[in-house]
Amino acid sequence: MSLRDLPGARERRVRTGGIELCVAELGDEERPTVVLVHGYPDSKEVWTEVAKQLADQWHVVLYDVRGHGRSTAPMPLRGGFTLEKLTDDFLAVADAVSPDRPVHLVGHDWGSVQAWEFATVKRTEGRIASFTSMSGPSLDHFGHWIKQRMARPTPRRVGQLLGQGAKSWYVYMLHTPVLPELAWRGPLGKRWPRMLERLEKVPAGDYPTSSLPDDAAHGAWLYRDNVRARLSRPRTDAYAHVPVQLITPTGDIFL
Template sequence: MKSEYISVPVSYGKISMQVAGPESQKAILFIHGWPDSHDTWSHQMEHFSKKYRVGAIDLPGVGNSDAPPQRKGYHIDNILPVIAAAIRALKSPEVHLVAHDWGAIISWVFASRPEYARLITSYTAVSGPHPALARENLFAKFKSLNPGKIIEGVQQAAKSWYIYLFQMPQVPDFIFNNFGRLVWPRALMQGGVPPEDPMLEASQDDISRNVVNPLNLYRELLQGEWIEMPTRIDTRLQVIIPNHDLAITPEIYSNVTDVAPQAQLHYVDANHWVQRSHPVLVNELIEKFIR
C-alpha cells in the first residue's frame, strides 16, 4: 500500500492522518481507540485503499498529532471538530466513518448530533458504545431490582475497573511511561491482538506517546461535563459487537435500537481488537455496509 501522512489543521495545531488510495466518490475515515494509534487499522487501510480514498488519524496527543494545551481538550465535545476537519481533508463527497473503542465512543456522539452527522454517509462502530446510552443502560440495570439485570451491571462495572484507576493523577502516567513495554503488549493480547501482530512491537517511546496523553479521555469522561442522551440517531449505522470483549459486555448495547431503530447489530465471536484478530470478517462487514 502506497500512503502518505498529511497534517490536518485544528484549533490548537495539527493532527496527523495517514491517507492512501485513489480519489474516489467514496472515502473511509478510520478512528482508533485507546491505547493504540492509527496503526490499529493497517489491515483495513491495506484492503480498502485498493478502490477507495482512506484515511486514519492519530487522535489528539497521539503519535505526531499535537496535544491540546489543556485537559478539557480531551472532552468529547472538543474532539468532534477534529474529526470534522479530518473528514473535510479527505475531499470526498461521500465519507463513511469507522471507529474502534474510544474512537467509537467519540464517533457515536459525532453521528448523533445533526450538525456533525450531515458530514458522513454512514457510521460503523466497533467495540465501543455511545457513552450516554451505555451510562443509561448501566444505571437502568441497577435500578431495575431484577437480579439478572443487576448481575449484568456488576459484570460491566467490573470490566471497567481501569476507568476508575485512570482518574488518579500521575499514577497511571508513571506506570505507562516507565513500564509500558511490560504492561501494554500484555493488555493488547488479553484483548485479542494476536501474539505475532506487529502492533505489539511498539517501542517504549511509541507507547508513551500513544497511551499517556489520552488517559485524559477517561478523566474528562467522568470529571468533565456529561454527554447528553440522544433522543434519536438518524445516521445510517452498524455496530460490530465482540461477544468476548475484554472491556465491554455485549449487553451494554441493548438499548441502541431504542434511539436508532435502523441500526444493524452484528455480534461476532471475537475479543476487543476484532479488527486485528478477524480483519477479513471486519472488512467484509464494512464493505457490505458501505456498498
C-alpha cells in the same frame, strides 16, 4: 509492514483547535471515503492491515487522535480531550479529505465511543454517510442503560451492572491522578507489546509504535474528561442521524 510503507500511502497535517493531526491516506481520492478512528491506547497504525485490504476499493483515511501517534497534544491536557473537541477534529479531517461528499465512519474502542458523538450531534449532519461501531458504546446510551437498571433493580439487572463494573476496572484506574502516566511511561509501556502478543495474538512488528507510552498517558484524559460527566448526565437527544452497523465481538474481555 508499517502504515507509511504501504504502496501509495501519503500523509498530511490538519490543524484544528491549536493542534495538528497527522492524517494518512490510501487509495483513489475519487472513490468513496472511509475514515478509520482508532481506540485506546492505540495510534492509527493499528488499522494498517485493514487499510491495506480496503485501499483497492475505497479512499481510506486514518488519523492519529489528538495526543496520540504523530498528532500533537493539547495544552493543558485537562479539558483538551472532550467529545466536543474530538468532534471538531473529525470535522476538520473530513473537510480536508472529502470536502464535497460525506464519509463512511468506522470506529473501534475509544474511536467508536467518540464516533457515536459524531453520529448523534446536529453539526455533523450531512458529513457522515454511515457509521460502523466496534467495541465502543455511546457514553450517553451507556449512561441511560445504567440509570434504567438502577431505577428498576432486579436480580438480573443488578448482575449486569456488577458484571460490567468488574470488566471496567481499568476505567477507575485511569481516573487515578498521575499513576496511569507513571505506569505507561514505565514498566507497563515496556511490557505492553509482549502482552498483546501473548494475550491477543498480535504479532510483534511495527505495532504498537514507539509512541505508545505517551499515547497511553495522554489518552487517560479521554476517560477523565468524558466518562464521569456523560454517565451521570447522559444526553437525551443522542439519536443517530446516519445508518449504523454495530459489530459486537463476543470475546471482548472489557465490554
